[in-house]
Amino acid sequence: MSILDGKVPAGPIKDKWKTYKDKVNLVNPANKRNIDVIVVGTGLAGGSAAATLAEQGYNVKAFCYQDSPRRAHSIAAQGGINAAKNYQGDGDSTYRLFYDTVKGGDYRSREANVHRLAEVSTNIIDQCVAQGVPFARDYGGLLDNRSFGGVLVSRTFYAKGQTGQQLLLGAYSAMNRQIARGKIEMFNRHEMLDVVVVDGKARGIIARNLVTGEIERHSAHAVVLGTGGYGNVFFLSTNAMGSNATAAWKAHRRGAYFANPCYTQIHPTCIPRSGDYQSKLTLMSESLRNDGRIWVPARKEDVEAIRSGKLKPTAIPEENRDYYLERRYPAFGNLVPRDVASRAAKERCDEGYGVNATGEAVYLDFASAIVRYGKEQATIKGEVDASEARIKELGKEIVKAKYGNLFDMYKQIAAENPYETPMMIYPAVHYTMGGIWVDYNLMTTIPGCYAIGEANFSDHGANRLGASALMQGLADGYFVLPYTIGDYLSNDIRTGKISTDTAEFAAAEKEVTERLEGLVNNKGTRSVDYYHKQLGNIMWNKCGMSRNEKGLKEAIAEIAELREDFWKNVSVPGGAYELNQELEKAGRVADFLELGELFAKDALDRNESCGGHFREESVEQGGPQDGEALRDDVNYAYVSAWEYKGKPSDAVLHKEQLEFKDIELKQRSYK
């Protein structure tokens, strides 16, 4: 085990980024023309990085597995993007955004990176508006903000419920401009299957053309991974079906340390699973918890009656309902952070109080909000004798104005009217805070290989705040990486074109080809999805919202066993040299089967509860916080960065000690 150096610049936190930029090595414009950069992934991070690097003059090759860069999963983000503009004059500042993000991350992120993120957040909004991103505006024509995720200011910019879409289309338009100029060569329907390391430096990738199946070599002076998170290791998540960890995992296998794999965000307000055929889960904005009250029946007999269809939730009287968040957390009630709300739902369902056929759902009820808003409206309108029906009618109008699109979405998927009966919700895997370890330059432990956006680990600690993922993706891609990569590339101005006709490229290509051919020639008996679902079950049950030593040890053994079975018995129809979606899935699941085990190993090592990582062994004993998550700053205020050594069980732990010079470490309390 060694101690990792994050290469954080010296000096006061407020000046670090500025000083860094003043002193960093630059590449002159004429030399940029001689330097190639590969960007893998075209979401907010990859797309914005590719566009900016091309604008600066580098020759960019961009890759995405989708049929167009516009379809990367950033597109699905609903709520908004944070920025410390303080347009509302409500006391926001760079420092406050920095502080909220570090605290929200339960003090497990790197201070200097987070401060830089907060600093550049305001540039993002300026840039996006200049690009034509249609953010919501108020009647005076200025930008509107909403509050989000329990912070005390309104700093979230949004474009209806489609903020991710609009920001991604902005980055896509910037890419298109560079594609038209020939500065970005775009490779759609291509999947990166290895990083090629030459003399210790990342010098290219091996990619598969997903239409023809052809294996291609691509060289560059640096490789940037903006390939997103690994939530699909759980099989069911709110990620897109194709979201995968393969690029990140290949980099890990080639020497990039993988940091904090156990930090996963499980979002409390998703639409529950309806059956075994379920392929993915759908999230609804957490803003619903501002007005919805979460409950389950207090009596088991009512639960049975509901499941068998004999009882409707609206018929259960108040005294037989358990508003468990309000009961357990009187101060924050339904507005506790995401991790706390998720665990509490699981606790009730594990006890047998889940309200749907699968036993994994709780109610999110707007009935009292409808009455409250209705009475307010009746008063405003002077309808002193308004009937109960009239009050509900008025209340529903307000609820519709606030949450109409979410209610429509729920109705479309669940076929129930949430204005009349409570919604059913259950937590789902949503985002992974862990990822490839990077230093302050966003460079991985492979020189010349960078990781940006959700693919890296640095900014969100053990828990991410709402509306911060979009901010980080664009900050890394537009404003951080284009500076930091120049420092590295300034040493490459005389290198010249990197040849793909070398032993390193040949060896990597051979490995990739053999693996693909092995998969299609395996002729086993079980589908790829069978293994993915099995893995998902292990992950969800033993590495999900609540983890303990026994379960994690079992998970490690079971995943290793499942992986062995996969390579023996998986069946992949079709050939390697054609469009073959089962083969694509097989490669991704094979990597998840390794990542999942490292995830469990990391969770086992971290015997503390922090953010999204809850260890049953580390809880408050007695006192007002009895049973709540207990962080251990004395023993665990470090980043776990794992080095690949062949098998996940042999992975070696390296630690980056976290220092908090500007923020005092505190235990979170929501009682």
Added chain:
Amino acid sequence: MSNMNLTLKIWRQKGANDKGKMVDYKVADISEHMSFLEMMDVLNEQLINSGDEPVAFDHDCREGICGSCSMFINGEAHGPVKGTTTCQLHMRSFKDGDTIFIEPFRAKAFPVIKDLVVDRSAFDRIQQSGGFISVNTSGNTQDANATPIPKHDADLAMDAAACIGCGACVATCKNSSAMLFTGAKISQYALLPQGRVEARDRAQNMVAQMDAEGFGNCTNTGACEVECPKGIDLSNIARMNRELLSGSLNG
């Protein structure tokens, strides 16, 4: 409602240069709560387990926003429910014993790659010909609030920008016209002061590329608007024509 047994008639085509045909499949015990694509997953699992090749189809987010999914179901782009992508279509829209026809989006400019997967890269090339504002990502543009934009214009721009680029408009149009798609992007920028600077050239370049890709002309049937899963309306085509006309009048 009990579960359904269905007959599926699906377009199978091995590759771009192979001849395709409709093939019949049976699926049993389909829950009404399944999404259409989950029903397709059931079929594919069945095919894999019996040693056959699964049906290839594009899909990704499965929440109606990425624009990947693209089937023509019973003669309608994205199936029978209005304002819905295939991934958000649920099996409760069908009934036991139904026969469902599933074909790829068909247009000269969208050649079939395999089965239900088509090549929509023509849309990317239209965007590359002018679907952007020429501003570098310096971070030193003017402050975001320096130019107020009337809320009405900003909202209209947002409505146009909601296009997911799925191609339902093209697949539905008897002329395979891409005017709704192209008009939406031209409109988004034409409605914002930032986009006005290049508005004239943008319209001309994007329309020229659209024609070069082999998309047909618009004959105002309005089918595209009806089938658009995101409710992009015909006024965007009118606005595109206005931009184009004012451009040509000004030379």
